[in-house]
Amino acid sequence: MPFSSSSHNPAVQVVTKAGQPSRLFWRWWRKQSPSQQDRYATLGPLVSVLLFLAAIIAAFWYLRNEEIEREQEAVKRDTEVVQQQIRLRLIENQEQLLRLARDVSMRTVTPDQFMKQAADFVRARPEVISVSWVQADEQIRASQSTTGMLLEPGQGMDLDQFSRQLEAYNPQDTKESHSAFQLARQRSQPVYSQPYSNALATKVIQVHIPLIDRSGFVGTVVTEYALEAMMRYLVPREVAGRHAMALVRVDGETLTSTVGSHTERSAKPTFVHEVIVTPVGNGLILRGTGYRTSSNLIGNTLFWMVVALSALTVWTLMGTLRHMRRRAQIQKTLVQETNFRRAMENSMLTGMRTIDLEGRISYVNPAFCAMTGFSEEELLGCVPPYPYWPKDRIDEFNRMFQQELLGRSPMGGIEVVMQRRDGSQFDARMYVSPLIDAQGDQTGWMTSITNITEAKRVRDQLTAAHERFTTVLEGLDAAVSVMSVQRGELLFANRSYRLWFGGNPDAHAQLTGGELQPDYQGEADEAVDSFGGLPAQELTDAGSDSREVFLDTVQKWFDVRARYVQWTDGNLAQMLIATDITARKQAEEAAARQAEKSQFTSRLITMGEMASTVAHELNQPLAAISNYCSGMMSRVRSGNIDNEQLISALDKTSRQAQRAGQIIHRIRQFVKRSEPQRQPARVRDITDAVMELAMFEMKRRRVTLNAQIAPRLPTLMADPILIEQVLLNLLKNAAEAIDGAQMPQSRRHIDLRVQQRVLEGQGKVVEFAVLDSGPGMKEEMLARLFEAFHSTKAEGLGIGLSLCRSIIESHQGRIRAENIYNDSTVIGCSFTFTLPVDAGGTADFPDSLPPPSNDLLADNP
Structure with a gap:
């Protein structure tokens, strides 16, 4: 019973172990989805075909390697056989030459006997060219050559010519022979030379057998081998028929070969084996080369038939796999589409x-x-x-x-x-x-x-909102209109627009500054972007900035604002809002006229204050004229005057009259009421006119005026009368400040400086500066100095400096006032204003005016 139990259990274990992988495989297979099972079922034959193709390729590769190895071994074996043949022949020849050299060394052989033995030696060995007896001084004592194997067809010479050349040939003339001779002398043993080409253009090598007697080295027996004859007679025919044999140098140069050079160059060797030629040595190598003589057509045909059948099977299986994948993908797409539609319907x-x-x-x-x-x-x-x-x-x-x-x-x-x-x-x-x-x-x-319950409610609300918005637009005093850019038609106009312009769309274009582009007036799709409804070309010049426009048709001024909007149909439209500003423009014109009157009044006040000074100034030329006339009359009555004196007196009288006329002309130009007029004005003309008018006030108040006017100043685009008014007002205020403060005579002076500068934010300007040496002003007064109706004088009206600022700002200039300090002490006040330089202006060159002086107007009695 125990025996039965022990014999039964192993069998159960074997069955269990054998069936376990099968159960695991089928368990794994049942876990896969049907699509995966189809995929694996298709991939199985494909993998089998690929494995079969791999086995066939591996078998062919193994057989090819075996064939290559056998061929390589054959080349190696034949090369070693040839090397052995050459070695045995050279050793045999060397022994014969040693016996001959021993006889020569013992002096038992005469030269004639040497020639006879050498002839027998050369005749029995076709690879030997010559045998020579060379003495210690490298002179040939006896030499035996053969011509039977040296003359080749195509060398261009007959046998007699070759014999004569051979008689003149000396084997000791080459450096290779000389080197071998020296080595034989040094080593006292046979020495082979390096391969070389002799005088007969034959690749040869030499063996030097030393001759040694009791006195020492007495020469050598030199034997010359023809390498080509050696390969011809020592390589067996069966070996030469199978493989090519060649003698080459160490550097790869081919000396001779059993095949022609053309064949060697055209065919690429497949198998190569090299051995050193012994006992020559000296870098002489025997190279055996094998060529593929058979293309193995039957084997290649079978191989490619197997490859083609395998590729066809793989292509068929791949097509089946692709078809199954497409069907599975279509089925998956249908399921996804159904689920998507169901989810979309549910959501x-x-x-x-x-x-x-x-x-x-x-x-x-x-x-x-x-x-x-x-x-x-x-x-x-x-x-x-x-x-x-x-x-x-x-x-x-x-x-x-x-x-x-x-x-x-x-x-x-x-x-x-x-x-x-x-x-x-x-x-x-x-x-x-x-x-x-x-x-x-x-x-x-x-x-x-x-x-649509909520949509209807929103639509009703939008309708009500639209009605309210329309009511607001209709109630505005401004004209609101919308015009289509593409079609050029009026899309909307409120009540004010219809009241002023009716339904005319031309008023919209006139208010925006021009007609719409002609390309936008048609229905052509090329002028409109098909995606956003926007024009493909540039928009009109009307923008969102406000502009003031006067329309003759309604005799009104409008403040116009325009911008581009996307209309309800998605196309581009231009919205315009025009506000009536006629009343404001009329008020501005009235204010401008009032300002002009104020400027004229200011000039009259200035001249009224200077009236006494002007009268005193006119009194001097008038008194001089009277004195000149009285003097001439008295001298004429007495007859004590000649023509030259009379002409001189009349000339002086004329100059005094012209002086009085110039004073009156300057005053009339200054107080003359005229419209502001911008014109090219020279800075020198303005300053000269102002200094001539200010001279009276300076003399009356005993103030010195110093003018520093830079040369080559540019021409200004300005109203010269207004600029003269500003400059005269500043000079007059400076003189009044000095005189009112009772300044000493050393500080009773005013500096007028005019120069061109480049300021940040203004560019190129001409700067006018009036600097006085008065008491200055308080800081709180400087902040309000240019305000209207604010004055530092008890009797002042407060409009002078305010007008000055208005005039300068109307010329795009700036004016400022500041105190002049010496450390912390105020020593005067400075008034400065700038006027911009016209880009096209020219330099202000004086024509006949004298250069300014530092003391132009002094306090003369």
């Missing part, structure tokens, strides 16, 4: 309902159920009247249902009122389309229903 707010040709409901989506409040089970299979029809509109819904079954429902849908389960009603829009099956037959109707 959308639009209710979907399907009825058959008899009106029975066959499908409703969750949105339809949520919209009506009925479940899917309650609606499926229902026939008219449906439970969501209002009870009071059954007849109306029956008529619409009959139209629906006949396919006469409008394309834009129908607005209906539907009733929920709880009895409440809502507004909806219903769209109907036929339901077609795969064969093209109609099987029913698909109805989509959208709840």
Whole structure:
């Protein structure tokens, strides 16, 4: 019983171990999806074919390697056989030469006997060219040569010519022979030379057998081998028929070969084996070369047939796999599409309902159920009247249902009122389309229903808001209009626009500064971007900045603002808002006229204050004229005057009269009322006129005026009378400040400086500076100095400096005032104003004016 138990258990274990992988495989196989099982089932044959192809390739590769190794061994064996043949022949020849050399050394052989023995030696060995007896001084004592194996066809010489050349040939003339001779002398043993080409253009080597007697080295026996003859006679024919043999140098140069040089160059060797030629040495190598003489056509044909069949099988299996993948992908796509459509139907707010040709409901989506409040089970299979029809509109819904079954429902849908389960009603829009099956037959109707209760409420609110907005626009005093850029037609105009311009779209273009572009007036699609409805070319010049426009048709001024907007149809439009500013423009004109009057009044006041000084100044030339006239009359009566004295007196009288006339002309120009006029004005003319007028005030107040005017100043575009008024007012105020402060005579001076500068924010300007040495002003007064009706004088009106600032700012200039300090002490005041330089202005060159002096106007009595 124990024996039976022990024999049974191993069998159970074997079955278990053998069946376990199978059960694991089938368990894993059942876990795979059908698509994966199909994929594995298709990949199995493909893998088998690939493994079969790999085995065939491996077998061919193994057989080819075996063939290559056998060929390599054959080349090696033949090369070693040839090397052994050459070695044995050279050793045999060397022994014969040693016996000959011993006889020569013992002096038992005469030269004639040497020639006879050498001839027998050369005759029996075709590879030997010559045998020579060379003495210690390298002179040949006896030499025996053969011509039988040296003359080759095509060398261009006959046998007699070759014999004469051979008689003149000396084997000791080459450096290789000389080197071998020296080595034989040094080593006292046979030495082989390096391969070289002799005088007969034959590749040879030499063996030098030293001759040694009792006195020492007495020469050598030199034997010359022809390498080509050596390869021809020492290489067996069967070896030469199988493989090519060649003698080469160490550097790879081929000396001779059993095949022609053309064959050697055209065919690429497959197997090469090299051995050193012994006992020569000296870098002479025997190279055996094997070529593939058979293309193994049968083996290659079978191989490529197997490859072709395997490729065809793989291509078929790949096509089957691709087809199965395509089918699986189509099936997966259909499942995804079905799930997507179902998810889309379940998530959308639009209710979907399907009825058959008899009106029975066959499908409703969750949105339809949520919209009506009925479940899917309650609606499926229902026939008219449906439970969501209002009870009071059954007849109306029956008529619409009959139209629906006949396919006469409008394309834009129908607005209906539907009733929920709880009895409440809502507004909806219903769209109907036929339901077609795969064969093209109609099987029913698909109805989509959208709840538009909120949309109607928003639409009503938008309508009310639009009415309110239109009411506001209609009530505005400004003209509001919108014009299409593409079509050039007026899209909207409020009441004010219609009241002023009627329905004329030309007024819109006139207010924006020009007509719309002609390319935008047509219906051509090329001028409009098809995506955004925007013009493809540049827009008109009208922008969002305001501009003032005067229209002759209505005799009004308008403040116009325009911008581009996207109209309700998606196309580009131009909106314009024009505000009537006629009253404001009239007020501005009145203020300008009042300012002009104020400037004229200021000049009159200035000249009134200077009237006494002017009268005193005129008194001097008038008194001089009277004195000159009285003196001439008295001298004429007495007859004590000649013509030259009379002419001199009259000339002086004329100059005094011209002086008085110039004073009156300057005063008349200054106080003359005229419109402001910009014109090219020279800075020198302005300063000369002002200094001539200010001279009276300076003399009266005993103040010295120093002028420093830079040369080559540019011409200004300004009103010279207004600039003279500003400059004269500043000089007059400076003189009054000095005189009012009772300054000592050393500080009673004013500096006028005019120069060109470049300032940040203004560019190139001409700067006028009036610097006085008065008491200065308080800082709080400087802040309000240029305000209207603010004056530092008790009797002042406060309009002088305010007018000065207005005049300078109207010329795009700036004016400022500041105290002059010496450390912390105020020593005067500075008034500075700048005028911009015209870019096209020229330099202000004086014509006949004298250069300015530092003391132009002094206090003369």
